[in-house]
Amino acid sequence: MTPVRDVDVAILGAGSAGLSAYRAAREHTDRVLLIDPGPLGTTCARVGCMPSKLLIAAAEAAHAVDDATRFGIDVQGVRIDGARVMARVRAERDRFVGFVLDDIERIAPDHRLDGVARFLDPHHLQVDGPGGALTVRADRMVIATGSRPRLPPEWRSALGDRLIVNDDVFDWQDLPRSVAVVGTGAIGLELAQALHLLGVRVRLLGRGPTVGPLSDPALAALAASHFDATLPLQRDATVQRVERLGDEVAVHWRSASGTQSEHFDVLLAAIGRRPNTDALGFEHTGLDCDADGVPLRDPTTMRIGHSHIFIAGDAGDDRPLLHEASDEGLIAGHNAGRYPDVQAGRRRTPLAVVFCEPQIAMAGRSHRELTAAGTRFATGTVSFENQGRSRVIGRNVGALHVYGERGTRRLLGAEMLGPAAEHLGHLLAWSIGRGETVDEALAQPFYHPVIEEGVRTALRQLRQALDRPEPAPCEGCAPGD
Numbered sequence: 200m201t202p203v204r205d206v207d208v209a210i211l212g213a214g215s216a217g218l219s220a221y222r223a224a225r226e227h228t229d230r231v232l233l234i235d236p237g238p239l240g241t242t243c244a245r246v247g248c249m250p251s252k253l254l255i256a257a258a259e260a261a262h263a264v265d266d267a268t269r270f271g272i273d274v275q276g277v278r279i280d281g282a283r284v285m286a287r288v289r290a291e292r293d294r295f296v297g298f299v300l301d302d303i304e305r306i307a308p309d310h311r312l313d314g315v316a317r318f319l320d321p322h323h324l325q326v327d328g329p330g331g332a333l334t335v336r337a338d339r340m341v342i343a344t345g346s347r348p349r350l351p352p353e354w355r356s357a358l359g360d361r362l363i364v365n366d367d368v369f370d371w372q373d374l375p376r377s378v379a380v381v382g383t384g385a386i387g388l389e390l391a392q393a394l395h396l397l398g399v400r401v402r403l404l405g406r407g408p409t410v411g412p413l414s415d416p417a418l419a420a421l422a423a424s425h426f427d428a429t430l431p432l433q434r435d436a437t438v439q440r441v442e443r444l445g446d447e448v449a450v451h452w453r454s455a456s457g458t459q460s461e462h463f464d465v466l467l468a469a470i471g472r473r474p475n476t477d478a479l480g481f482e483h484t485g486l487d488c489d490a491d492g493v494p495l496r497d498p499t500t501m502r503i504g505h506s507h508i509f510i511a512g513d514a515g516d517d518r519p520l521l522h523e524a525s526d527e528g529l530i531a532g533h534n535a536g537r538y539p540d541v542q543a544g545r546r547r548t549p550l551a552v553v554f555c556e557p558q559i560a561m562a563g564r565s566h567r568e569l570t571a572a573g574t575r576f577a578t579g580t581v582s583f584e585n586q587g588r589s590r591v592i593g594r595n596v597g598a599l600h601v602y603g604e605r606g607t608r609r610l611l612g613a614e615m616l617g618p619a620a621e622h623l624g625h626l627l628a629w630s631i632g633r634g635e636t637v638d639e640a641l642a643q644p645f646y647h648p649v650i651e652e653g654v655r656t657a658l659r660q661l662r663q664a665l666d667r668p669e670p671a672p673c674e675g676c677a678p679g680d
């Protein structure tokens with residue numbers, strides 16, 4: 200007979216959401232079990248946020264050298280040593296992973312279980328681990344199983360190990376000569392640009408008009424034309440066929456300019472991620488799932504329907520970002536721990552940053568969301584082209600749009616492509632989160648000369664737009680136009 204462990208709370212997955220859930224649940228009960236087959240260390244530290252930013256840091260250093268000539272500084276004999284670039288990426292990545300592993304080591308051994316969990320019924324899990332199968336009975340559960348890259352099966356069968364995903368990049372011993380990157384979302388854009396700046400021959404293939412997550416049509420168009428000019432990018436490509444030819448891959452795609460083919464060392468698929476919920480055996484739980492097989496949850500409590508099961512992080516397929524995974528884990532862990540006393544947790548003002556050059560940031564509600572909701576809003580804009588400090592440092596590319604509500608004058612959201620977007624995005628998200636009006640935001644100090652003065656210009660424009668009477672609605676006009 201399969202041995203049975205009986206606990207109050209079982210947590211499936213020891214990533215960022217799962218670890219956060221574990222700490223929260225432990226505040227309410229000692230009978231908690233954290234289940235994960237590994238590799239441990241979290242997606243963020245092992246194959247996500249941290250190693251990608253390490254690669255980008257190397258690319259920024261190479262770019263700064265290239266760009267020095269605009270300041271009258273010519274650098275001779277530049278050589279990018281791919282082996283050393285990747286050695287630093289791996290070493291620093293291992294250091295970050297090491298801190299997570301140390302944290303996990305500190306968790307009592309009888310609170311940890313090595314294995315893959317799936318549901319037998321709403322209160323029982325089968326966990327397949329190195330010691331065989333074990334049944335876990337839990338009063339409450341937190342699903343925090345993360346996500347994995349989407350991969351067309353025909354690409355895998357055609358290319359074998361020449362089809363790679365983000366995980367593979369950060370184990371490279373050296374930089375490859377050439378990479379086809381498919382997908383112009385955050386991962387594709389960040390990695391393709393970094394590799395391009397590090398001297399790798401890259402082709403970035405997208406299938407739509409946009410690059411990255413910007414939803415404001417004017418900003419999306421600006422981003423598209425900027426990346427068209429600075430990256431080997433084909434935005435309207437439909438990959439028709441991929442094939443392996445010895446040590447190379449041939450990628451055949453169709454676009455408005457016809458059918459093209461190119462050979463690369465590898466094809467890096469960055470066409471989105473899917474939640475790791477498909478093999479969890481939800482059919483044995485009676486939980487309601489969406490068309491992708493992801494259970495429907497309350498975004499403030501993380502509770503799935505009226506059940507005793509909670510879901511957090513990328514597994515929930517809602518806001519697949521690190522700080523959201525940690526917050527969701529915390530909410531789910533507390534609610535699972537003190538169940539049936541389920542309480543709404545604090546959700547923060549949305550904030551997303553893409554670490555390309557120039558960076559992309561989105562704070563608060565997006566242009567798409569405001570428009571879809573029929574919100575009455577006005578837009579203030581600034582271009583960084585002639586913004587003082589941005590020109591001084593030679594990074595005068597991009598624009599910022601801030602959205603304010605007609606009537607209340609409250610800041611609702613912002614989108615931008617431009618210098619220091621990671622910092623400006625924070626300032627704006629904090630201001631939006633405090634419920635500030637445009638007038639309150641403008642009452643804050645702005646030093647001179649700084650990039651933040653660009654925010655002031657956009658806010659002043661927004662104030663003027665809010666002072667003017669609202670334009671009469673016209674057919675085809677979106678709110679905020």
Ligand SMILES: Cc1cc2nc3c(=O)[nH]c(=O)nc-3n(C[C@H](O)[C@H](O)[C@H](O)COP(=O)(O)OP(=O)(O)OC[C@H]3O[C@@H](n4cnc5c(N)ncnc54)[C@H](O)[C@@H]3O)c2cc1C
Pocket residue numbers: 211212213214215216217234235236237238239240241242243246247248249251314315316317343344345346365386475479511512513514518519520521522524
């Ligand atoms: C290349 C890349 C770059 C990124 N950059 C950023 C960034 O700059 N900023 C940002 O905010 N976000 C970034 N993200 C997103 C961020 O990394 C994720 O949103 C976050 O790590 C998700 O955490 P998680 O806990 O949901 O999942 P994970 O950390 O993946 O944890 C899931 C855990 O579940 C375990 N598991 C899976 N199935 C089972 C099962 N059946 N039973 C038990 N355990 C199971 C897995 O082994 C894993 O340990 C990036 C992601 C990628 C891929």
Ligand SMILES: NC(=O)c1ccc[n+]([C@@H]2O[C@H](COP(=O)([O-])OP(=O)(O)OC[C@H]3O[C@@H](n4cnc5c(N)ncnc54)[C@H](O)[C@@H]3O)[C@@H](O)[C@H]2O)c1
Pocket residue numbers: 381382383384385386387389404405406407436437438469470471472518519520551552553554
């Ligand atoms: N800086 C950051 O915060 C950061 C960085 C990387 C990833 N992430 C997180 O990871 C998530 C996943 O990133 P992602 O870039 O894999 O997904 P994504 O959903 O952001 O982008 C995937 C892109 O691939 C395109 N695509 C899908 N199928 C395609 C096909 N067959 N051919 C060509 N293009 C195709 C989609 O249209 C989309 O543009 C992001 O949503 C983000 O939340 C965050």
